[in-house]
Amino acid sequence: METKNKSHVLCISCDTAYPLDAENITIHETTKIPLNPSKLVRFTCSKCKGETTSLVLGENDIKSGNSPMLQQIKDDKQVKYDIEGKESKEGSNEANKE
Secondary structure (H helix, E strand, C coil): CCCCCCEEEEECCCCEEEECCCCCEEEEEEEECCCCCCEEEEEEECCCCCEEEEECEEHHHHHHCCCHHHHHHHHHHHHHHHHHHHHHHHHHHHHHHC
């Protein structure tokens, strides 16, 4: 039996993938990307009450993490985590010196 590669969008705020027909999202706008078969979807997530724009991704891309967009999100989160961790350590070192 072949599994379908169902289309999903990612809510960046709550880090959740939703199918395009999910009840948790309200789609406001869909835009085709020139010279690319992909689409951008602007939607509101009822879970986090945030509005975001996401590239439509296949379920298999989300599960495997092979999407360029997912990799960029992971990289951005890691950089943010590294910066916050460094600032936290520097702050605790300053407090220990006093």
